[in-house]
Amino acid sequence: MSRRAAPGAPLLRVGGLVVEAATGGGAVRRIVDGLDLDLHPGEVTALVGRSGSGKTLTARSLIGLAPRGVLARGSALLDTGDGAPVDLLALSRRRLRAVRGARVGAVFQEAQAGLNPTVRVGGHFTETLAAHGVPRSERRAAGAAALARVGLVPSTGLWTAYPFELSGGQAQRVAIALATVLAPRLLIADEITSALDAVTRAEVLDLLRGQTVAAGCALLLVTHDLDVAGRWADRIAVLDGGRIVEHGRAAALLAAPAHPFTRALVGGDEGAGA
Amino acid sequence: MVGREPPRQRGTAAATVRGGPRGLLAVRLPAAGRAGGAAIAAACAALALMAAAALLAPWLTAHDPVATDTSAVSLPPGTPGHPLGTDALGRDLAARMLFGARSSLLVGVVAGAATVVLGTLLGGLAAVAPRPVDALITRTADALLALPLVLVAMAIAAVAGSSFGTVVAAIAATAWMPVALIARAEVGALRERPFVRAARGLGLSRTRVLTRHLLPGALPPIAAIAAFEVGHAVLTESTLSFLGIGVPANRPSWGGLLADARSQMLSGQWYAVAVPAAAIVAAIIAVNVLATAFDRHAAAAGRTW
C-alpha cells in the first residue's frame, strides 16, 4: 500500500483500526481488520465499499457511536489545532463529549429521523450550543449563521418549525448546519444523499464541499456510490475485506484502478450495492 | 412521530409485569370492557364529580367538618340543615364527606404524582443504565410486586409514624413499579432511534439525552397511566385510613369515616357506614372501568403491564 505525500499534515490519522462485533456465545466477528486512513485539511475523502463492508461502522467508531456489543480499537489521531493531537479512540467519556459536535461533526442518513420530532429546529441549535457552553445571548446568532451557511434563510418560520414540517432536502441541510454550527475541523457524512433526488443531492454536496474547502476542514464522505465519490471527492479510499485496499486521488483512481476489487467496482458494478 | 419503530432490544417479555394490578383493582369488570364509550364517559363523570366536590367543598357546605354539636347528635339523613345526617358527636356528615374527598384527593394527587415521577425516573434509568443497574431495578420491582401494599404501608408507618407524608411514601413505594416498567420499555425503544444517536453525536451528555429526549418521548403512555395512578392512590389512602394508619384520625377522610362508623353498626345509624362505603365503591368502579379501557388500549398497542 503506497501512501503518496499530500500537501499539509493530515488532520486525522487512523492507524490499525479494528472493529469487532460480538455474535453471541462469546464469539466475535472482525468486521474491520486493520484500517489505515489519512484525512487532509481542505479535502473531501470518500470512503467507498460494498454494503456490509464496514464503512458505516468505521465512521461511527471514530466518534464513539458504535452500536452496543461492537468494540473498536486502534488509533485515530486528530489534530485539534491547539496542542498535541488527540486519539479519538482513547478519549474518556467526558472528553469525547466535548469533542463531539465541537471538533468532530457527524451527519447521518435520513436526516429527518435524526432530528427529535418534538423539538423545534431552533431548539436543536440552542440545546447543542448550550451543551458546549455557548452563552445564551449568542445562540440564536450562531444558529442563524450556520443555517445561512447551508443555504437556508434563518427566518422565524424556520427557527420555530418542527422537523416533520421540513422537506427531505431542508432536513438534510438543517442536520448539516447542526453538525457544523461549532465549526468542527472534521466532518463525517454517512450516506447522507442516498435518500435524496439528484438535484438536491448535488446541491447538498456542493455546499458541503464548498464549506470544507473554504474552512480548511476535512470531510469524510462515506458512500457506496462511486459516481458521487468521483464527482465530489478529492481522494477515494476503497474498503474491502476489512481493509483499505486502494486509495488515491479520485480522478486518477477511477481512471486507472489498480486493485481487482476497485476494478470490479468501477468496471461494471457502478451503483452496485445499496 | 416519523420513522418505523425498531424491534425492542430488551425484549417485550421484560415489559410485562408479573402479577399485574393488585388489590381492589385486580378484578376486571367484563361488562365494562364491552360497554366501551358509555361506561368510560360515566366513569370519567363520576371521578370529575368527586374532584369537583373536593375542590368546591368550602362553598358547598356551611358546616365545619370538625366542629361537634352536642345538641344535634346522631340525626338521620334528611334532617333540615343536615342532608346526610350527623355522626355520634353531632358533626355534619355531608361536610365530612366533602372535606373527606378533599383530603383523599389531595393525598391522591400528590401520591399519584410522586408515583409517576418515581416510576418514570427509575424506569428511564433502568433503560439507559448498565445491565447491573437495570437488573437491580427490575428485580426490586418484581420483589415489591409480590408484597401486599398494606404490609409495606404498616412497616413505613411503624418507622416514620403515620402522617400525610407517610401515606404518600407508602403509596409511591408500592405503585411505582408498573409506571417504571412502561417507562423502561418506552425509553428502551427510543434509545435506538436515530435522533438519539444524532444527539449523542452532537456532544450531548447522557443525562441530557435522557431528560431532554428520551423521557419526554416516553411521556404520552405515562400520562395515560398517571390519571389512573391518582385514582389508585385515592383508594389506597382510604384503605390505610380505615386501618388507622392513614392521615391523622380526626381529619375527615372517606376511609376514616368508615372506621368511625364501624362502631355504630350495631345501633341504628346505618347511613354513617353506607354513605362513605358507597362513595368508595363508586370510586373503585370508576377507576376500574378506566383501568380496563387503558388495558385494552395498551394491549392493542402491543404492550401489557
Added chain:
Amino acid sequence: MSEQRRSSRIRPWAAAAAGAAVLAAAAGCTGGASDDGAGASLTYALGDEPEQLNPVLVDEHLDPVTEMVFRGLTAHDADNRIVPSLAESWDVGDGGRTYNFTLRDDVTWHDGAEFGADDVVFTVREVRDGGLPTSHKFAGVEKVTAPDDRTVVIELAEPAPALLDSLSNGILPEHLLADKGIDDPEFGRAPVGTGPFRLERWEHREYAELRAFADYHEGPPGLDEVVVAYVPDAATRLIRLRNGEVDAASLEPRQAAQAAQAAGDDGTRLAVYPTADYRGILFNMADGMFDDPAPRRAMNHAVDREAVVTTVLHGYGAPASGPLDRSAFHTGGDGYGFDPDRVESIMADAGYRRNGDGIWTGDDGPVEFELTTFAEDGLRAAMIEVLATQLREQGFDVTAEPTPRDSVDWAEVQAFLIGWGTPYDPDGSLYGPFHSTEALGKGGSNYGSYANKKVDGALDRGRRTGGTEERRDAYADLQRELVDDPPYVWVSYLDAVNAVPADLEGPRERTLAHHGYGFFWNVHDWTRAD
C-alpha cells in the same frame, strides 16, 4: 384504650370454659359434695391486658386477675374505707410513726406454703428499695421487722396516713422470690398469691383462667372459675356478649348505651358504678403562654360539661369540679357552671379583647393552642373534639389533634386531656400530678410543670399530718387554691359500666379506680344460679 381490631382466636378458652362448666354440671348431677352455686363459672371480657401479673410493678391500677390472685394486709370496703385483710388488727403509736400489725394465722399461699410475717417484711423492703413504680408507697418506711411469725412492726420517719392504703397492695411470697428478686419475670407469668382465686393458665392476648382456691382463709369462693378474656376492641366485646361467647364484659359508654337497650332481653343487666377516674385539660405551664390564670379560669366556665357527659359518655359520668369530687375530703362549692357571661367578664376584666376573628386577644396575642390526647383512646379523642368546638365557640382558638401514645412528648405538648383519680387515699393521686417537686423536668408525674406554693404547702401538710381534722383543712385549702389558679380545666368523672349475667349475685357498688378497676373487689362473695 385501643379500638383496633384483633384477630379472633377466642375459641380455646370458650371450649375450656364450656368443658369446665360441663364437668361442673356433671359433678353437680352426681350429687357430690359441692355446694349449690359452687361449680358456676363466669367469663368476663376486658380490654387491657397487663404485661405481667405482679402487683408491685404497676402503680395506680390493679387489673382484675391480680386483684383476684393477691391480697394485702388491708383492703377497702364498699365505702372505700380501710378494713383488715391479711392483717387481722393493728395499733398505731408514737404519733402515727409506728404501726404494729397482727397477722391472721390461717392464710395459705396458692402453692400450699404458710403465709407469715417474713412475707410482709420481704415485700415492704424489696418494694421500698427496688426502684419500682410502686416504691414511693413505702418511701417513708425506716424500719420493718417481724418480731415473730404473726407480727410485723413498721416504723416511719414521719406520719404517713397513706400507709394503710399502700398495704392493700398484694403481698408477695418470700419463699418463692427471695432468691429470684421481687420482679422475677417467671413469677409475673405464673403468680402465686393468697387471694380467693389462683391462676390456672394465662394465654397472652387471649385469656386468663382462674380457679377457686379451696383453702382461702375466708372459705372457698362462690364461683368455681373465672375466665378473663382479653378483647381490646369495645365493639367486639359487645358482640361477644350478645352472642353468648362471654357472660360479662366491661363496656365503653357507646356500647353501654347499646347494651342498655337490650338489657333484660338477653339475660344481662348493667352494673353502673361511679369511679374516681376524671378527665381534665392539662395546661403546659412551662410553655409560658398559660401564665395568666384568667384564661384558665374562664375556660373552666366555657365548657358545657353536661353536654360532654351526655354526648361523649352517653350519660355514664358526671361533671367534674376538681380532683377530689368523689373523695371523702371533697369540700363542696359551686364548681364551675357553663356560663358564657362569666367567661366574658373574667376575660374582659383581665384585659382581653376579642379580635376580628372573635378570639380573645391580650398583650401576648390571641389565646390559641393545640389540644391533644392519646389517639388510641377513642373516648378521649372524641372528648377533645367536643371540647375544642365548645372552647372555639367561646372565643378560644383551640384545635383538637389526637396523637399516638408513643409520639406524645410531654415537653412539646400545649394542652392535653389527661386522666387521674383514686378512690383510696387521695395523696396518691394529688401529690404526683400537682406538686412542683414532681415536675416533668424532675422526672415526676406533674407533666404540666404546675407550680403553686400554696398548693405545695397544702399537699405537704396533707401527706404528713396524722389527724383527720388537720388533713381535712389541708385539702380544703388545696381545693380553694385550685379554683383560683386552676392547673386544669376539670371536665368530667367517668362511670364504669359492666354488663353481667342476670343470674349473677354479688357485685356491690363502690367507687372504682382508674379504668374502672376494682369491680372484682368482693368477688369472693359472688355466686351464680346453676
